[in-house]
Amino acid sequence: MSVTSTSPFRLDDSFVREVPELSLPWKGAGAADPRLLVLNDALARELGADPEVLRSPEGVDLLVGRVAPEGSTPVAMGYAGHQFGGYSPRLGDGRALLVGEVLDPRGGRHDLHLKGSGRTPFARGGDGRAAVGPMLREHLVSEAMHALGIPTTRSLAVVATGEQVQREVPLPGAVLARVAASHLRVGTFQYAARLEDRTILRRLADHAIARHHPQAADAENPALALYEAVVEAQASLVARWMLVGFVHGVMNTDNVTISGETIDYGPCAFMDAHDPSTVFSSIDEGARYAYGHQPHITQWTLARLAEALLPLVSDDQATAVAGLTRVLESFPTRYDEHWSRGMGAKLGLERAPGDDALFADLLELLYAQGADHTAFFRSLSAAVRGDDGATRSLLADPSALDPWAARWRADLAAEGRDPAAVADAMDAVNPVYVPRNHLVEEALAAATAGDLGPFERMLDVLASPYEAREGLEAYALPAPSDFGPGFRTFCGT
Numbered sequence: 001m002s003v004t005s006t007s008p009f010r011l012d013d014s015f016v017r018e019v020p021e022l023s024l025p026w027k028g029a030g031a032a033d034p035r036l037l038v039l040n041d042a043l044a045r046e047l048g049a050d051p052e053v054l055r056s057p058e059g060v061d062l063l064v065g066r067v068a069p070e071g072s073t074p075v076a077m078g079y080a081g082h083q084f085g086g087y088s089p090r091l092g093d094g095r096a097l098l099v100g101e102v103l104d105p106r107g108g109r110h111d112l113h114l115k116g117s118g119r120t121p122f123a124r125g126g127d128g129r130a131a132v133g134p135m136l137r138e139h140l141v142s143e144a145m146h147a148l149g150i151p152t153t154r155s156l157a158v159v160a161t162g163e164q165v166q167r168e169v170p171l172p173g174a175v176l177a178r179v180a181a182s183h184l185r186v187g188t189f190q191y192a193a194r195l196e197d198r199t200i201l202r203r204l205a206d207h208a209i210a211r212h213h214p215q216a217a218d219a220e221n222p223a224l225a226l227y228e229a230v231v232e233a234q235a236s237l238v239a240r241w242m243l244v245g246f247v248h249g250v251m252n253t254d255n256v257t258i259s260g261e262t263i264d265y266g267p268c269a270f271m272d273a274h275d276p277s278t279v280f281s282s283i284d285e286g287a288r289y290a291y292g293h294q295p296h297i298t299q300w301t302l303a304r305l306a307e308a309l310l311p312l313v314s315d316d317q318a319t320a321v322a323g324l325t326r327v328l329e330s331f332p333t334r335y336d337e338h339w340s341r342g343m344g345a346k347l348g349l350e351r352a353p354g355d356d357a358l359f360a361d362l363l364e365l366l367y368a369q370g371a372d373h374t375a376f377f378r379s380l381s382a383a384v385r386g387d388d389g390a391t392r393s394l395l396a397d398p399s400a401l402d403p404w405a406a407r408w409r410a411d412l413a414a415e416g417r418d419p420a421a422v423a424d425a426m427d428a429v430n431p432v433y434v435p436r437n438h439l440v441e442e443a444l445a446a447a448t449a450g451d452l453g454p455f456e457r458m459l460d461v462l463a464s465p466y467e468a469r470e471g472l473e474a475y476a477l478p479a480p481s482d483f484g485p486g487f488r489t490f491c492g493t
Contacts (some may be wrong), residue, residue, distance in 0.1 A: 007069030008049040011100040016073045018207045021200050023075035028065025029118025033162025036060050048105045064159040064175045065117035072100035076120035079187035081254030092122030111183050115176040131171040133444040138265040144435050144462040150240045152262040153180040186305045187254030193308035212259045223312035228327045233260025238298045239338035245271040245373040247291045249281035256301045267489040270434045272478040274366035274373040282488040299331045345429045346377050348422040369395040372478040377430040381423040431465035438479040
């Protein structure tokens with residue numbers, strides 16, 4: 001990776017300066033024949049860059065890692081991680097580089113990160129490359145999550161490398177240019193803690209506080225306040241996943257961010273039929289990261305962050321354990337509050353019922369009836385408007401809905417709100433369109449074969465997930481019955 005004389009971005013490298021022990025300077029491998037597949041023009045402008053500059057040969061060279069923008073210090077970031085419960089003390093960016101921190105025109109700071117840019121010292125035997133399909137999946141699903149209003153890393157671009165990547169079969173290679181509030185993870189803190197140097201850990205915590213949770217700096221115990229802020233951010237994030245039926249698929253500690261953004265869209269997918277045991281990841285043989293396990297696994301992961309922060313919270317270990325445990329044990333309550341508030345909104349209720357029995361009973365009903373998660377919740381606004389035909393059609397036994405619907409309508413009536421306003425509010429939180437797995441697979445297969453048309457159409461549909469549009473009915477339908485059983489996604493390595 002050589003350095004270009006100009007840059008489309010204003011860049012900084014505060015992470016590298018403040019905690020140099022947690023990264024290694026490195027260069028991208030470049031690409032034989034880079035070709036831009038997709039560019040996120042709106043995101044480029046938000047970052048202060050001219051999309052046309054990024055489309056130029058010099059811009060594509062930057063996006064694929066052939067050159068580094070002036071003022072940047074590309075590094076491979078180090079982190080540890082519990083992968084499916086097993087601890088690995090040294091993971092890190094095996095096929096990625098942090099190019100730098102983009103300073104946008106409004107004063108915001110965003111990591112620019114290249115995925116698939118070649119082997120690094122953290123590669124652990126991997127080839128350092130990525131394939132077109134998985135990188136386009138991350139672009140598609142991360143932008144869908146952004147449109148849904150869920151905190152997420154975003155994709156600036158996907159560039160084909162002109163080279164083949166060997167997986168089960170040879171596949172066309174690609175590099176993803178990812179943008180994030182930062183790439184600080186629970187695993188970053190685990191990596192710093194294993195160095196057994198409190199000054200490094202403290203500098204990392206100070207960096208995370210300044211970047212993501214500045215209110216913690218003024219707390220009596222900043223490290224404990226940082227931990228509480230991360231617990232709250234993750235409780236809110238995972239509740240939002242659960243509300244839309246999103247299954248992350250690989251919630252290792254190196255894929256849980258300090259910022260509270262969703263990161264790493266490898267084996268992710270959205271449920272069709274509501275089922276807590278839903279698993280899509282090809283490597284999650286024990287269903288550790290099943291849809292219904294996600295809140296519990298998040299709390300487990302936050303316990304690993306607490307272990308890393310122990311030396312910063314107090315010199316007295318018992319005091320540190322007590323303080324961190326108190327915050328960790330607040331996670332279920334925090335999660336339940338976010339989830340209950342969100343579920344109330346999905347059902348058109350301004351206040352949650354006195355208990356969550358209405359919600360729990362509905363989810364049991366959806367599971368028992370094999371109802372489509374997304375379509376069912378969207379259909380409820382039509383029921384509020386007086387037509388429950390669509391809702392009933394989604395159930396194997398429509399009459400099973402009646403006892404629950406009577407309770408729901410009683411709760412709505414007790415609030416005394418205008419039904420039209422209630423239905424409109426429900427439509428604003430219950431999407432019509434999510435990345436339906438069968439359509440994602442079709443789009444990625446076509447793109448891998450050289451036809452980006454289906455991918456581009458799907459990207460356009462998912463940009464406005466709450467707006468029903470004529471001619472797009474197929475994008476709102478669940479998968480055909482012969483598609484769902486056994487469907488698996490892959491991480492792409």
